[in-house]
Every structure is written in C-alpha cells, then in structure tokens.
Amino acid sequence: MTAQALRGVAAVVGVGESAYTRGGTDGVTDVSVALDASTAALADAGLTPGDVDGLVPPYMGATAEELIANLGLTGVRFCAQVNLGGASPVAALGYAASAVAAGLARTVLVPVGWAGYSGRRARALSAAEPTTSYRKAVRGLYAPNGVHSPSQVYAQVARRHQHEFGTPAEALGRVAVNTRAHAVATPNAIMRKPMALADHLASRWIVEPYRLLDCCMDSDAGAAVVVTAADDPRHTGRARAVLDGWADARPSEPLDMYNRADFFETGLTTAAPAAWAMAGVGPSDMDFAQIYDCFTFEVLQQLEEAGFCGRGESGDFVLSGHTDPGGRLPINTHGGLLSQAHALGMNHVVEAVRQLRHEAGPRQVDGARLGVVTGWGDLGDGSIAVLRREGR
Amino acid sequence: MNQVRLQHCPACRRWYAMARDRCGCGTPLVVAPVSGRGTVFSATVTHQAMTEEYAARVPYQTVLVELAEGPRVLALVDGPPLPLGAEVSVVDSAPAGADVPSTALLVERSRR
Numbered sequence: 001m002t003a004q005a006l007r008g009v010a011a012v013v014g015v016g017e018s019a020y021t022r023g024g025t026d027g028v029t030d031v032s033v034a035l036d037a038s039t040a041a042l043a044d045a046g047l048t049p050g051d052v053d054g055l056v057p058p059y060m061g062a063t064a065e066e067l068i069a070n071l072g073l074t075g076v077r078f079c080a081q082v083n084l085g086g087a088s089p090v091a092a093l094g095y096a097a098s099a100v101a102a103g104l105a106r107t108v109l110v111p112v113g114w115a116g117y118s119g120r121r122a123r124a125l126s127a128a129e130p131t132t133s134y135r136k137a138v139r140g141l142y143a144p145n146g147v148h149s150p151s152q153v154y155a156q157v158a159r160r161h162q163h164e165f166g167t168p169a170e171a172l173g174r175v176a177v178n179t180r181a182h183a184v185a186t187p188n189a190i191m192r193k194p195m196a197l198a199d200h201l202a203s204r205w206i207v208e209p210y211r212l213l214d215c216c217m218d219s220d221a222g223a224a225v226v227v228t229a230a231d232d233p234r235h236t237g238r239a240r241a242v243l244d245g246w247a248d249a250r251p252s253e254p255l256d257m258y259n260r261a262d263f264f265e266t267g268l269t270t271a272a273p274a275a276w277a278m279a280g281v282g283p284s285d286m287d288f289a290q291i292y293d294c295f296t297f298e299v300l301q302q303l304e305e306a307g308f309c310g311r312g313e314s315g316d317f318v319l320s321g322h323t324d325p326g327g328r329l330p331i332n333t334h335g336g337l338l339s340q341a342h343a344l345g346m347n348h349v350v351e352a353v354r355q356l357r358h359e360a361g362p363r364q365v366d367g368a369r370l371g372v373v374t375g376w377g378d379l380g381d382g383s384i385a386v387l388r389r390e391g392r
Numbered sequence: 393m394n395q396v397r398l399q400h401c402p403a404c405r406r407w408y409a410m411a412r413d414r415c416g417c418g419t420p421l422v423v424a425p426v427s428g429r430g431t432v433f434s435a436t437v438t439h440q441a442m443t444e445e446y447a448a449r450v451p452y453q454t455v456l457v458e459l460a461e462g463p464r465v466l467a468l469v470d471g472p473p474l475p476l477g478a479e480v481s482v483v484d485s486a487p488a489g490a491d492v493p494s495t496a497l498l499v500e501r502s503r504r
C-alpha cells in the first residue's frame with residue numbers, strides 16, 4: 001500500500017478547546033486543560049467517551065492513564081504517543097488517521113494540554129529531566145554557553161538567515177502584526193490589542209534578533225480533536241475536514257540544531273513534499289495555512305521549507321502582502337501561538353477545521369476548501385497535514 | 393583554559409559537537425583536540441536572562457563558530473559583540489588540565 005492510498009480515508013469530525021487564560025483561575029493544570037478540551041471535542045463530534053477506542057496522548061502533560069481515568073474512556077484499544085515536541089499534535093493526526101484506516105480504531109481522541117503559564121514555563125523545560133534529544137542538547141551543549149530557552153536556540157538560525165538572505169526585521173514584524181490582526185477577530189484569543197509594525201519594532205529585545213513581539217506567549221491552554229473514517233455513518237451531515245495528506249520527519253542531523261549539512265534544513269524539508277504528493281495538491285492550492293509560530297522567524301522558515309516560496313524568499317513573500325488578512329494565503333487566522341494561546345499547535349488544527357466548516361465568523365476565509373497545518377518541534381522536527389472540506 | 397576537544401571518527405574523519413555513542417558510519421568515536429580556530433557563523437545577544445545564573449550577565453553575546461575542522465560550536469563572548477564572519481579562536485573554559493572536556497567555550501579576545 002502506498003501513502004496515496006490513505007488519501008481522504010479519515011477526517012477530523014470534532015474539535016474542542018479549553019478556556020485560554022493567563023492566570024486568574026485556580027487549579028489549572030496540564031491535565032485539566034486537556035480534559036476540558038477533550039470533553040468539548042467529543043461534544044462537538046456528537047460522540048461520548050464510551051465511543052472512544054483510540055487515543056494519541058500528548059507528548060507532555062496528561063498521560064494516557066490520566067486521560068482514560070478522568071474522561072471515563074472504557075474502550076481504548078489503540079494508544080500510541082508521538083514524540084516530536086511541538087510537531088507532535090499535527091503528526092498525531094496522521095497516526096490517528098492511519099489507525100482508523102487500518103481498522104485498529106474507529107474513534108480516535110487526540111488531546112493536548114499545557115498549563116504553560118500557571119505551571120511549568122517553556123524556559124524551565126530544558127532544566128527538566130533530559131528525556132528528549134532537545135533537552136539533552138540544551139543541557140549538554142547549549143546551556144553552558146548561555147543558551148537555555150527555545151528563543152535562544154532558534155535565534156541563531158534566524159540571525160544566520162538574515163545574514164545570508166537579508167531577511168529584514170520588518171518581515172518578522174509583518175508576521176506578528178498579521179497574526180495579531182487575526183487574534184483581534186478571534187473571541188477566545190488572549191492577545192487582542194491591535195498591533196502596528198511600530199509596536200513590534202519598539203518592543204524590547206528578548207534575544208536578538210527576537211523582540212518581545214516575535215515570541216509566543218506563556219498561556220494555559222488545551223485543545224483536542226476527534227478523528228474517524230471520512231465515511232463514518234455516525235456523521236451528522238455537517239461539513240468535515242478530510243485528511244488528504246500528512247507526513248512528519250526529523251532533520252538529517254537530529255541531535256544538534258547547528259551541524260546540518262544544510263543549515264536551514266528542518267523536518268518539514270522532507271515531510272512537506274511527501275505530504276503534498278500524498279494529497280495530490282501543492283502549496284499554491286491552499287486557501288490558508290496555519291503555521292506553527294513559536295517565534296516569527298520560524299513561520300518564515302517553514303514557508304520556505306513547505307514550498308510556499310524558495311529558500312531565502314520568505315521575507316519578500318510576506319512583505320508582498322500574500323499572507324496578510326484577506327491576502328491569497330492568510331496565515332494563522334486564529335492568532336496562533338503568538339496571539340491566541342500556546343496549545344502546542346493543536347489550536348492551529350482546531351482553526352483549520354473551523355475554517356473548512358465555514359464557522360470562523362469575521363475571520364472566515366471566503367469559500368475555504370483546502371488548508372494546511374504545520375507543526376515545529378524541538379531541534380526542528382516537522383509535521384504537516386493537508387485538509388479538505390467535504391460535505392455541504 | 394584548555395584546547396577544545398571533540399568527538400572524532402577515525403574512519404570517516406567527521407567531528408561531532410554533540411556527544412553520541414558512535415559515528416553514523418558505525419565506528420567508535422575518539423575524543424581529540426581541535427585547533428579552536430574558526431569564523432563566526434551566527435550570533436545572538438541575550439537581553440532577557442533565562443536563568444538566575446545569567447541575570448547579572450545580560451546583555452551577552454553567544455556566537456556560533458564554524459571551526460576550521462568543520463563542526464559548529466557555541467561559545468560565549470566576553471566584551472563587545474563580534475560581527476558575523478569574524479575570525480576567532482575558541483577555548484574550553486574548564487580549568488587548565490581538566491581531564492574531561494567541557495562544552496563551555498569562550499572566544500579568546502587577544503588572538504584575533
């Protein structure tokens with residue numbers, strides 16, 4: 001069987017989110033936000049916990065056992081975890097779809113939850129047990145040279161890109177400004193104060209070339225989706241988001257961000273062509289893109305590696321207006337990790353599904369029929385899923 | 393201060409900055425000194441310290457140095473920031489004579 005044979009076999013039929021907050025609520029944990037999102041996603045799908053027979057638990061936070069116990073999932077027979085850092089949620093869609101296609105499960109719940117504001121923050125994670133290659137690299141190789149957080153690790157790549165290709169600060173700023181404009185139109189986004197380019201350029205340095213407004217936020221957020229067969233007879237007749245192509249990959253030197261033969265290679269460099277081939281469509285067919293936006297430059301880098309533009313061309317691509325609200329490729333129409341919340345990128349999947357159902361209200365991309373979601377994790381792991389609207 | 397020491401594959405002659413169990417070609421690795429000479433491939437300046445240890449140090453520059461032998465290593469810069477492309481020499485900041493190489497590297501300012 002080829003990957004193409006799996007095109008269109010599965011669909012996202014339910015999406016859910018926890019409240020997106022930054023403090024002010026007691027008892028918010030990684031587990032609680034994952035549970036809230038799961039319950040919402042099952043309700044959205046018109047299904048119950050008893051229907052769930054497949055589970056892809058998140059790579060950090062709630063365990064499979066906690067999800068099973070707290071949600072009352074009595075029938076789980078397929079359960080597999082994906083460990084690609086922030087690229088895990090989008091990759092998990094493909095694993096869920098594969099399980100459905102193989103007949104290993106009929107209803108797969110894919111939740112994430114991170115109390116990244118009230119609980120452990122991103123900059124503290126590299127000091128946690130070095131259980132991942134990212135943490136091992138930071139602890140063993142980068143931290144002794146003053147590089148502790150993702151912002152510091154990735155800033156070296158951003159700076160080199162600026163040096164080689166002349167990518168201006170205004171291009172990074174344009175990503176931040178566009179994303180905020182979308183957040184203003186998204187009721188559950190945390191950051192909804194309008195932002196101008198001047199605000200971005202005046203925000204304080206975190207680690208050059210990243211300013212405060214180049215960085216995603218610490219938040220408490222959970223998001224979840226439900227995957228079934230695309231032709232599952234339980235569907236209510238509502239439009240759904242069919243998975244036409246997906247792939248995930250690690251870069252060719254997976255242990256160290258800085259020693260790849262091609263310095264800008266990421267997992268997406270190989271995953272994206274595979275996903276496009278599987279889906280039978282390409283970047284120019286997309287009505288929108290939800291791109292993992294841990295920092296503004298990573299959006300530019302992924303636009304290049306996913307094939308929306310050539311290597312080194314992403315600055316011109318966004319400055320030309322293509323990715324502005326209402327442009328030919330709106331990006332992160334919900335406000336992303338930069339301005340909506342840091343639900344580990346599963347909020348990007350939720351938004352893609354809402355766009356394809358035409359339920360996105362004032363930020364709806366007119367007639368959206370095809371969209372893409374990417375994930376970015378750890379030392380540049382990549383994932384991508386191409387989704388298509390099906391149904392009335 | 394010591395010479396920088398890195399893992400090296402005697403078979404395919406690759407150098408590795410990030411420690412691993414064996415070379416991708418299957419050969420056990422040895423640890424050997426490198427020249428320490430290289431050029432600044434990329435650089436960042438941290439303004440917000442991410443740990444308490446670095447709070448008194450901000451702003452500080454961390455450079456990514458491409459060594460003459462090939463691998464790229466991070467190194468801290470004491471003093472004014474260096475431009476990309478600058479020729480530098482890096483040393484292991486562990487005390488002289490330390491048995492085990494450290495990964496805490498410093499740019500030597502005197503030998504430009």
Ligand SMILES: [Zn+2]
Binds near residue numbers: 404406417419
């Ligand atoms: Zn070798």
